[in-house]
Amino acid sequence: MIERLDSDREKAARTSEAAVTALEVDVWFVREILPLESALMEYLQHNWRNRSDIYDFRQEIYIRLYETALKKIPDRPKQFLFAIARNFLINRVRHEQIVPIEAVADLEALEVAADAPTADRALLARDELRHLQAALDRLSPRCREAVVLARIDGLSRSEIAVRMGVAESAVSKYLSTGIRKLVEVFYGEPKTVRRKA
Amino acid sequence: MSDVSERPFLSNASEVDEAASDWLERRNFGSWTEEDRREFDDWFESSLAHRIAFVRLESGWKRTERLTALQSPTRSDSRLSTQDLWLKFFRLTAAVLFVAAVGSGVAFYLAKRTQSTYTTGTGEREVLSLADGSQIELNTETSLRTAVASGGRTVWLDKGEAYFRIKHDAAHPFVVLAGERRLTDIGTEFTVRRDSERLKVAVLAGNVRFEGDNSRRDEQKPAILKSGDTIVATATSFSISREPLKQLANELGWRRGVLIFNQTPLSEAADEINRYNRKKLVIADSAVGRLKIGGTFPKNNVNAITAAVRELFGLRVEDRGDEIVVSR
Numbered sequence: 001m002i003e004r005l006d007s008d009r010e011k012a013a014r015t016s017e018a019a020v021t022a023l024e025v026d027v028w029f030v031r032e033i034l035p036l037e038s039a040l041m042e043y044l045q046h047n048w049r050n051r052s053d054i055y056d057f058r059q060e061i062y063i064r065l066y067e068t069a070l071k072k073i074p075d076r077p078k079q080f081l082f083a084i085a086r087n088f089l090i091n092r093v094r095h096e097q098i099v100p101i102e103a104v105a106d107l108e109a110l111e112v113a114a115d116a117p118t119a120d121r122a123l124l125a126r127d128e129l130r131h132l133q134a135a136l137d138r139l140s141p142r143c144r145e146a147v148v149l150a151r152i153d154g155l156s157r158s159e160i161a162v163r164m165g166v167a168e169s170a171v172s173k174y175l176s177t178g179i180r181k182l183v184e185v186f187y188g189e190p191k192t193v194r195r196k197a
Numbered sequence: 198m199s200d201v202s203e204r205p206f207l208s209n210a211s212e213v214d215e216a217a218s219d220w221l222e223r224r225n226f227g228s229w230t231e232e233d234r235r236e237f238d239d240w241f242e243s244s245l246a247h248r249i250a251f252v253r254l255e256s257g258w259k260r261t262e263r264l265t266a267l268q269s270p271t272r273s274d275s276r277l278s279t280q281d282l283w284l285k286f287f288r289l290t291a292a293v294l295f296v297a298a299v300g301s302g303v304a305f306y307l308a309k310r311t312q313s314t315y316t317t318g319t320g321e322r323e324v325l326s327l328a329d330g331s332q333i334e335l336n337t338e339t340s341l342r343t344a345v346a347s348g349g350r351t352v353w354l355d356k357g358e359a360y361f362r363i364k365h366d367a368a369h370p371f372v373v374l375a376g377e378r379r380l381t382d383i384g385t386e387f388t389v390r391r392d393s394e395r396l397k398v399a400v401l402a403g404n405v406r407f408e409g410d411n412s413r414r415d416e417q418k419p420a421i422l423k424s425g426d427t428i429v430a431t432a433t434s435f436s437i438s439r440e441p442l443k444q445l446a447n448e449l450g451w452r453r454g455v456l457i458f459n460q461t462p463l464s465e466a467a468d469e470i471n472r473y474n475r476k477k478l479v480i481a482d483s484a485v486g487r488l489k490i491g492g493t494f495p496k497n498n499v500n501a502i503t504a505a506v507r508e509l510f511g512l513r514v515e516d517r518g519d520e521i522v523v524s525r
Contacts, residue, residue, distance in 0.1 A: 175226060
């Protein structure tokens with residue numbers, strides 16, 4: 001099924017009865033789903049004991065989400081995402097022949113996460129700064145240096161290599177790792193700042 | 198959803214993620230050849246997991262770029278809060294840079310960042326000379342902000358047009374930001390013109406690195422512009438072309454106080470001269486607008502051009518006070 005759908009995004013758009021291009025799904029995914037990622041990760045962490053599994057779970061959930069969205073973009077992204085996540089966890093529980101009680105009992109968590117308030121933009125931006133700071137702090141010193149030189153000073157890979165006194169291939173590795181870790185904190189981790197009445 | 202659960206479960210998210218970030222790094226920071234692009238397309242299209250991982254990292258990395266933009270105050274309506282954010286961010290970058298400075302023995306990073314705003318009114322021109330010998334000239338109705346810090350030099354072109362002659366310094370890159378688009382000088386002379394929707398960049402000497410709006414597919418790879426290269430980007434299109442240097446030099450006539458037209462449709466010539474004058478030139482009908490005009494005209498005087506069209510084309514010129522109407 002995956003093979004058919006993503007072998008050729010143009011073909012996928014043309015052949016299926018409802019024509020949604022993969023590009024449209026990309027845009028929708030970035031706009032509607034990625035901002036929910038930290039809530040999704042919280043939900044998965046809360047309902048699954050083995051933390052190292054949840055990155056694979058996320059991948060799998062996103063794939064299912066895309067598969068459906070390629071036929072028709074869902075009207076209610078939050079509900080849709082968490083419905084997929086819930087079904088996925090239930091299937092996993094069945095498959096593993098183990099029953100973590102929370103996974104089945106805590107279905108209300110779905111509603112809680114789906115109804116989380118959307119903060120206004122300025123506050124969100126402020127949180128994002130703290131988030132970036134936290135993410136940068138957690139990079140290794142060399143990795144952080146490369147990211148700062150690339151991002152804030154706008155240097156090229158070769159300029160960074162000269163500045164840091166390492167090979168360009170090493171700079172590539174630092175930057176690649178830096179991108180991955182920063183994005184993980186940005187999207188994947190719950191916002192550290194809580195605004196509660 | 199039920200049918201896909203039968204599919205074997207792949208536990209390779211971290212591998213896919215690593216491949217995706219390697220590709221993103223290569224595209225953003227490496228030399229991105231046609232072969233790279235083909236190889237990437239194959240990888241990207243070969244699995245939905247690849248696609249999703251890349252789209253996610255790409256948009257997340259893009260978000261970190263927006264944050265660094267918070268270094269400067271942006272819109273006037275949110276000045277206070279933005280300033281606040283900027284201060285916070287500055288402290289953060291200072292801390293980070295301190296680590297970097299200690300690590301690499303470079304201490305000059307920590308010098309203070311100074312910012313200024315410059316604007317010109319209709320018909321005005323202003324020349325800025327930077328301490329390093331670089332020069333920026335603002336054309337009519339232009340607004341730009343500069344931030345010069347020891348770590349680099351940044352200019353935000355908010356609207357209008359400016360000419361840059363930059364003393365290159367690899368350790369302190371010169372960056373021009375126009376909306377989501379970014380130019381980095383590699384030793385150079387170039388102009389940037391930003392109208393409401395349209396951005397035009399023309400390089401007269403040296404090289405400029407252009408990074409487009411990442412949210413748009415057709416602008417994603419950075420381009421190195423060489424002398425004579427011109428980029429025109431609008432909300433819906435993007436093109437790179439080469440123009441004879443003489444033509445580009447003509448477009449810079451404003452620096453000498455003149456507008457130089459060569460086989461220019463009258464409607465375009467009117468739009469140009471109207472940028473510099475409160476008294477607007479109005480072309481009454483499109484057939485008249487298509488007439489071609491050539492010559493050198495003072496930019497701050499509409500009368501020179503109206504005199505020319507009256508004599509050359511026998512057109513009627515009617516002065517209505519705040520506008521001059523040209524018709525048959």
